[in-house]
Amino acid sequence: MTGSAPQAAQDGDRNTSGERNTAKNTVHEAAIVFNQAAVSRGDRVIWSNGTFSIPRGSVTAIVGTNGAGKTTMMKAELGLLPLSHGNVEVLGEPAGKSNKRIGYVPQSYTSDIDSNLTAEQSVLLGLTGTRFGFHITTAAQRNRAHKAMDFVGVADKASYRLSQLSGGLRQRVAIAQALVSDPELLMLDEPLANLDLASQRATVHVLARLNHELGMTIQVVAHDLNMLLPILTGAVYLLDGHPHYAAMNDVLDANLLTHLYGTTVQVVTTPQGDMFVTPSPDEPDDIEQDTHAPVEVAQFHHHAHQHQPDAPAAAPAERS
Amino acid sequence: MSDIDFSFDPQWAQTLGMPFMHNAFLAGLCIAVAAGAMGYFTIARHSTFAAHALAHIGLPGATGAVLLGLPVSLGLGIFALAGALVIGALGKRASQREIATGTVLAFATGLGLFFARLSSSASQQMQSILFGSILTITDDQVIGFAIFDIVLVIALAVIYRPLLFSSLDEQVAQAKGVPIGLMNVLFMAIMAGVITIAVPAVGTLLIFALVVTPAATANIIAASPLKAMCTASVLCLVSIWGGLVLSAMFPAPPSFIIVTLSTLFWVIARAVSAVKTTNA
DSSP, X not given: OOOSHHHHHHOTTTOOHHHHHHHHHTTTSEEEEEEEEEEEXXXXXXXXXXXXXXXXXXXXXXXXXXXXXXXXXXXXXXXXXXXXXXXXXXXXXXXXXXXXXXXXXXXXXXXXXXXXXXXXXXXXXXXXXXXXXXXXXXXXXXXXXXXXXXXXXXXXXXXXXXXXXXXXXHHHHHHHHHHTTOOSEEEEESTTTTOOHHHHHHHHHHHHXXXXXXXXXXXXXXXXXXXXXXXXXXXXXXETXXXXXXXXXXXXXXXXXXXXHTSOOEEEEETTEEEEEXXXXXXXXXXXOOBXXXXXXXXXXXXXXXXXXXXXXXXXXXXX | OTTOOOOOOTTHHHHHXXXXXXXXXXXXXXHHHHXXXXXXXXHHTTOHHHHXXXXXXXXXXXXXXXXXXXXXXXXXXXXXXXXXXXXXXXXXXXXXXXXXXXXXXXXXXXXXXXXXXXXXXXXXXXXXXXXXXXXXXXXXXXXXXXXXXXHHHHHHHHHHHHHHHHHHOHHHHHXXXXXXXXXXXXXHHHHHHHXXXXXXXXXXXXXXXXXXXHHHHHHHHOOSHHHHHHHHHHHHHHHHHHHHHHHHHSSSOHHHHHHHHHHHXXXXXXXXXXXXXXXX
C-alpha cells in the first residue's frame, strides 16, 4: 500500500511516465475543480452553476437530500455522465481522463453483490481487471493485493467469498480493490449506508488513516454526516439545485443544515465532538439541548482539530 | 399403463457402440466445455433468464429454417445471435427487464409453433427442437461444435479479466476503462453460440439445466472462477454422457436423464452445503 509519489513512480507495473508527469505538475493544484458545471437528464436540470475547487489532501462530503444529484456529481467527476454545461477537472485533467489515478467505490457494492469471487480475487481485479489477453497473476500483484487488504483490515478474509462476508467487510474489500492501484483520489458513494455502527466506525477509521498516513484526497457521498464529522475538512452541499463547496466550519451551521435536509437540524457539541441531530417527532419540545451558535461551534471544531489531528475514530455518538 | 416398459435393456453396450452414439459422445464433450465456461459468467452477470430466453428466441429460427429447407442450427444460430445482440446492446440491466424478456420469449415460442405448422417436416422436427435430439447429431455438426469450442476458449481467454471485472461491478469497471458495452455484446454473442450448440442435446426448453445448473452447482463446490468453470464442464459432461449411457440401458429419452442428473447434482450440492453451514 503506497499512495506516496516516489513509490508509485518506481512501480513500473502501473504508471506510464506521462501519468507521473501530470501528477507532479498538479501537486500544488486543486484535486477537483468545477467551473460553471451543470448536469441534465433529458429536459430536467439535475444541478447547475457548480463553481468551486476542492484542495488536495482534503476529506470532503457530498451532502444533500435524496435525488439532489449526489451520485450524479460523482459520476460527472469520473466522466461517466456528460456535463450539459461548463467543465470539471479532476487531478489536473478533464473529468474521466484521470480515472486510473482514482479509486471508486460505488453505492451498490455492498448490497448487490452476491459473488462467488474471493476477497483476494476481487481486490486483484482492481489491478488486473482492465487487461485483455492472457495473463498469469504475478506474486508482486498478489503482494499488492494483500497489502491493500491488510491496510483496511481484511487480510485474514482473503480466501473468503464475497457472498460469505458481512456488509461491512464487503465494503472494506471494495475499498481495498479501489486502493490496490495506489490512487491519489478515493471516491466513495454512501460507504456507510446499511452498515451497523461498529462497521461504520471501522470504515471511517480506514478513511482517516488513508488521509493522514498517505495524504490521500477523499470524497464521500453521505446522507448522515455525523459519523464523518471528525475527519471532514469540507463539504459540497447540493442546495436548491446548485452545488456549493464550503470548508467544514461553514457547513456546521444549523440554519444551513436545516435548509439542506428540509427538516429541523440542530448542531450539538458533545465531549466527543460536534454532531447534528434532527429532533424526533415524539420528543417533547421543552427538552433543553446543548445547542450552540454556528460561530461558536466552528471554534469548537477548529479547536478539536488543532489538538488531536490523529484522532479520527473519536467518533461522535449515535444520532438520536 | 401396463404397456409402459421400464425394463433394463441387456443390449445396451451394443447400442453404445453404434456410430450415432459416437457422435453423441463427442458432441456432449463439446457442449460440456462450452456450457461450463459460459455458465459461470451467465450466473456472475445475472443473465440466466436472458440465456433461457435466447434459446426460445432461437426457436422460430429453427422451425423457420426447416420451412425453408435450411439447417436447423443455422436458423437457430441466426435468431439467437440477433436476439443476443439486441439484449447485449440494451445492457447488463437486461436481466432486470424480466417482463420485456419474458414477453418476447413467449412471442418467439408462439412464432416458432406457427412456422412449424406451416410445413409437415417442421412439425415433425418441433419436438426434437424443443426437447433435444442428441442421437441424431451428424459428423459435420460435431466438427462445427469443435471449431466453436476452440474459438470460444480463445475468445474467453482474451476477454477473461475485463469480462470478470464488469461482471463483478459494472460501474467500477467502467470507471477504470473497461468497455462495458462491448463486454455485454460479446458476452451475449458468445452466449448465442453456446445456446446454438447446446440445443441439439436437450432442446430449447431444457437448456437451463445444461448451461446454468451445472455452473450453479460448481459455484457451490469451487470458489475460483477457473475452478468453477472446469467443475461445471465436468458436471455437464457427466450429465450428458450419463444420460446417453442410461438411456441406452433404460427406455427413457436422453434429454430427460441429462436434465435429471444435472438437477440431482445441484440438489445434492445444495443439501451438502446446507448441512455444512448448519454444522459450522
